Amino acid sequence: MDNIEAVVLLLRKTSLTRDDIGSMSLIQFRKIVAEVCFQEAVEDYQTAQCVATILASIANTVPRKGGGSKKSSDFLVMSPPRRWGKNEPADDTVILKELAKRFNIKLPSREIKDIGG
Numbered sequence: 001m002d003n004i005e006a007v008v009l010l011l012r013k014t015s016l017t018r019d020d021i022g023s024m025s026l027i028q029f030r031k032i033v034a035e036v037c038f039q040e041a042v043e044d045y046q047t048a049q050c051v052a053t054i055l056a057s058i059a060n061t062v063p064r065k066g067g068g069s070k071k072s073s074d075f076l077v078m079s080p081p082r083r084w085g086k087n088e089p090a091d092d093t094v095i096l097k098e099l100a101k102r103f104n105i106k107l108p109s110r111e112i113k114d115i116g117g
Contacts, residue, residue, distance in 0.1 A: 041081035
């Protein structure tokens with residue numbers, strides 16, 4: 001996300017003014033943008049979890065052979081958002097490696113090094 005997109009995001013999602021945003025240091029600006037993005041991800045996950053619970057409830061009203069009931073996790077395809085630790089950067093390489101591990105995909109190490117990992 002470039003700075004203009006981040007400024008627009010803060011203007012839309014917070015009560016900050018352009019003057020408030022302009023007076024922030026770059027570190028403060030990045031931390032606030034990261035927090036707003038994290039909070040949005042948490043809200044999206046909560047919405048997805050509610051929808052998954054409703055889908056599981058609907059699926060469990062239909063009788064089927066085997067008697068297995070559905071859980072909300074059967075319908076939820078995303079994992080809960082998490083904050084990145086001090087030793088774990090939130091860059092595309094880490095996310096790419098995590099997704100590859102989740103789906104059992106072997107990544108070529110040369111391309112990962114070219115990305116910056």
